[in-house]
Amino acid sequence: MSKLSRNSVGVAALAFPTWAYLAFFFIIPVALVLWYSFGFKPDLFTAHDNSVLSLDRYFETADPTFLSTFWNTLQIAGVGTLICLLIGVPFAYWLAVKVPSRWRALLLALVLVPFWTNFLVRTLGWQILLAPEGFLSDALQTMHLTTGPLSILYTRAAVQLGVVYNYLPLMVMPLFVAMDRAGASLREASRDLGANRWRTLWQVTLPLAAPGIASGCLLVFIPLMGDYITASVLGGAQGNMVGQLVANQFNSAQNWALGSAMAVVLMIFILLTVAIVGAVILAVRAVLRHNRRVVMDRTDIESAVIEEAAA
Amino acid sequence: MTQQSTLAPPVATEAGSVQVRNVVKRYGTATAVAGVNLDVRSGEFLSLLGPSGCGKTTLLRMIAGFEEPDEGDIVLAGSSVVGVPPHKRPVNTVFQAYALFPHMSVAENVAYGLRQRRTSRAEIGARVTEALDLVQMGTFATRNPKMLSGGQQQRVALARAIVNRPKVLLLDEPMSALDRKLREEMQLELKLLQRRLGITFVFVTHDQAEALSMSDRIVVMLDGRVQQVGTAEDIYTNPATSFVAGFIGKQNFIAGTVAGNGRLVTADGEIAAADADAAPAGSAVLAAVRAESITVSTVRPDTDVNVVKAAVGAVSFLGETIQYQLTTGSGHELLARVPPLHGELLPAGSTVWCSWAPAHVQVFPNPHPSTGGQ
Ligand SMILES: Nc1ncnc2c1ncn2[C@@H]1O[C@H](COP(=O)(O)OP(=O)(O)OP(=O)(O)O)[C@@H](O)[C@H]1O
Ligand SMILES: [Mg+2]
Numbered sequence: 001m002s003k004l005s006r007n008s009v010g011v012a013a014l015a016f017p018t019w020a021y022l023a024f025f026f027i028i029p030v031a032l033v034l035w036y037s038f039g040f041k042p043d044l045f046t047a048h049d050n051s052v053l054s055l056d057r058y059f060e061t062a063d064p065t066f067l068s069t070f071w072n073t074l075q076i077a078g079v080g081t082l083i084c085l086l087i088g089v090p091f092a093y094w095l096a097v098k099v100p101s102r103w104r105a106l107l108l109a110l111v112l113v114p115f116w117t118n119f120l121v122r123t124l125g126w127q128i129l130l131a132p133e134g135f136l137s138d139a140l141q142t143m144h145l146t147t148g149p150l151s152i153l154y155t156r157a158a159v160q161l162g163v164v165y166n167y168l169p170l171m172v173m174p175l176f177v178a179m180d181r182a183g184a185s186l187r188e189a190s191r192d193l194g195a196n197r198w199r200t201l202w203q204v205t206l207p208l209a210a211p212g213i214a215s216g217c218l219l220v221f222i223p224l225m226g227d228y229i230t231a232s233v234l235g236g237a238q239g240n241m242v243g244q245l246v247a248n249q250f251n252s253a254q255n256w257a258l259g260s261a262m263a264v265v266l267m268i269f270i271l272l273t274v275a276i277v278g279a280v281i282l283a284v285r286a287v288l289r290h291n292r293r294v295v296m297d298r299t300d301i302e303s304a305v306i307e308e309a310a311a
Numbered sequence: 312m313t314q315q316s317t318l319a320p321p322v323a324t325e326a327g328s329v330q331v332r333n334v335v336k337r338y339g340t341a342t343a344v345a346g347v348n349l350d351v352r353s354g355e356f357l358s359l360l361g362p363s364g365c366g367k368t369t370l371l372r373m374i375a376g377f378e379e380p381d382e383g384d385i386v387l388a389g390s391s392v393v394g395v396p397p398h399k400r401p402v403n404t405v406f407q408a409y410a411l412f413p414h415m416s417v418a419e420n421v422a423y424g425l426r427q428r429r430t431s432r433a434e435i436g437a438r439v440t441e442a443l444d445l446v447q448m449g450t451f452a453t454r455n456p457k458m459l460s461g462g463q464q465q466r467v468a469l470a471r472a473i474v475n476r477p478k479v480l481l482l483d484e485p486m487s488a489l490d491r492k493l494r495e496e497m498q499l500e501l502k503l504l505q506r507r508l509g510i511t512f513v514f515v516t517h518d519q520a521e522a523l524s525m526s527d528r529i530v531v532m533l534d535g536r537v538q539q540v541g542t543a544e545d546i547y548t549n550p551a552t553s554f555v556a557g558f559i560g561k562q563n564f565i566a567g568t569v570a571g572n573g574r575l576v577t578a579d580g581e582i583a584a585a586d587a588d589a590a591p592a593g594s595a596v597l598a599a600v601r602a603e604s605i606t607v608s609t610v611r612p613d614t615d616v617n618v619v620k621a622a623v624g625a626v627s628f629l630g631e632t633i634q635y636q637l638t639t640g641s642g643h644e645l646l647a648r649v650p651p652l653h654g655e656l657l658p659a660g661s662t663v664w665c666s667w668a669p670a671h672v673q674v675f676p677n678p679h680p681s682t683g684g685q
Binding site: 191195292297 | 375376377396397398402403404406408410411412413414415416418419421422423424426427428432433435436437439440441452471472475
């Protein structure tokens with residue numbers, strides 16, 4: 001017992017850098033935001049005051065603008081994650097299964113190309129590309145594919161496009177790793193046992209890639225919910241996202257208390273969404289397990305169950 | 312020979328028969344399989360034996376359908392399967408690395424093939440039970456394969472293949488990961504299983520003892536080609552090439568030329584060989600003498616042929632035999648293996664006489680005459 005506790009103290013001590021990192025970059029900032037959200041804005045020139053604590057800022061967040069923007073954000077993030085998934089799964093499958101290994105590194109590098117430039121700069125790139133008087137618009141008009149200039153910039157469609165472009169690599173990477181790790185030998189075993197490519201995909205490759213799919217979706221959905229650069233650059237008034245509102249409260253309105261309350265609502269909402277989606281996935285998995293289970297002829301497997309319990 | 316008599320005569324269209332016809336497989340400029348012909352009979356236990364990289368796995372993968380031959384044809388049960396995808400071929404494979412599905416229990420792994428055929432739940436239950444019992448893994452049905460030992464995983468892999476009742480089972484070094492004791496047990500189980508189920512086994516190994524003890528026939532391969540096909544006895548007693556002779560058992564090769572009178576001229580004097588005159592006089596040959604055919608004694612044996620004086624180098628006790636490393640007068644190295652009860656242990660450095668019977672000498676054309684065939 002004492003040995004065990006000494007051990008765990010040792011492990012905790014070894015993990016100190018992780019704790020320090022978490023505390024510094026996560027726990028302390030989040031605690032501060034939470035603390036500020038109970039305060040208020042005392043006057044025009046002061047950003048926050050915590051001398052009187054209340055939940056009033058949270059009631060303030062429940063105004064129609066915030067709620068509709070929130071709903072908008074959720075749609076953009078949800079659709080964006082879905083599109084990334086729909087593009088990412090076939091692409092990662094193709095990369096991990098079909099592409100000869102000597103080409104893989106090159107293609108992966110190409111996937112990461114957008115990351116070589118700054119997030120803002122590459123989003124501004126899209127602004128130039130999508131502008132009504134821009135190159136793409138001109139080209140489409142010359143080819144008579146559209147009548148009149150391109151009118152996609154400053155719409156939700158533009159935000160959606162920018163979001164998919166910006167976040168797709170975050171989806172592809174974990175998906176590729178998961179599918180690559182599932183390995184050719186398991187797919188061959190499946191084919192050998194009579195499953196065609198399609199059934200092999202559904203019964204072997206995708207189930208084994210499930211953790212990668214989950215982490216890809218989280219990596220896209222969570223930052224996307226808080227993104228405000230893409231929306232400010234490409235969305236204009238129509239493509240507002242909640243991140244913009246929060247940033248506004250901190251930067252222009254100088255109301256840190258309200259901004260913090262909005263941020264807390266956003267965080268709680270993200271946690272809830274992730275929890276609900278996670279529960280649905282677990283339920284689906286349980287159903288699949290149930291369908292796959294083998295009812296053995298005899299009951300002497302009990303010995304195995306007991307053995308398992310003892311182990 | 313005796314094993315062969317229990318087999319049905321070869322019928323090319325029988326369900327478990329496999330014909331490999333002039334099959335060639337290239338990877339870039341390298342040729343992995345260079346024109347192989349094979350006739351596997353229904354119900355036969357056939358081993359593919361050969362050194363690493365000789366094309367055994369490639370050949371097996373072509374039969375299973377994971378690779379297509381560049382030339383030639385593969386015929387299963389009388390019809391060509393070239394171009395048929397693996398899931399439509401009536402064969403199952405036991406993979407070298409087991410390849411059990413980590414997200415399924417043992418029973419679900421075994422049931423996988425049956426589920427693809429949309430077998431009823433009740434029948435799946437019955438057949439999975441039967442297959443797991445066969446490999447004595449019934450009590451592990453609910454376990455995750457990751458929680459099994461190597462030998463247990465191997466048996467699950469076997470059950471997963473045989474539960475489908477394939478006509479042909481392909482096994483790629485399925486026991487290479489097991490310790491010796493477990494391997495010997497599994498060899499016995501596997502052999503019994505194969506007899507009981509009447510499945511054709513094509514069994515890849517580079518362990519010659521394994522091939523000799525289990526197979527009806529053995530195919531010895533080298534560099535993508537078949538060197539010899541025959542029963543264990545055939546291959547041991549009548550190796551077709553010096554490679555086969557050297558691959559099975561411990562062999563001494565002595566370079567020489569055919570003298571024409573039933574003798575060979577070598578650096579250590581003349582060697583009498585039963586089949587010395589099969590090669591034309593004057594041609595460069597290799598005389599092969601098995602380490603276990605050599606008698607070692609301290610006094611000169613009472614015969615004037617095949618006696619060589621040698622110095623004892625290293626002595627190793629191998630359990631069933633004692634191995635002497637000997638150096639002849641001409642500097643040639645000989646290995647001799649003698650039973651331990653055959654007299655006292657000879658110390659290193661002592662001078663001894665080696666002798667062997669002319670009937671135990673095999674003569675092969677020397678593939679590299681300039682280098683003395685080594
Ligand atoms: N996918 C591949 N690409 C290129 N060369 C390959 C490929 N697979 C096999 N080879 C080559 O083909 C030859 C035969 O390989 P194979 O795997 O059939 O050997 P093996 O007899 O099974 O050897 P081992 O006993 O080591 O398993 C080898 O020289 C190997 O390098
Ligand atoms: Mg191999």
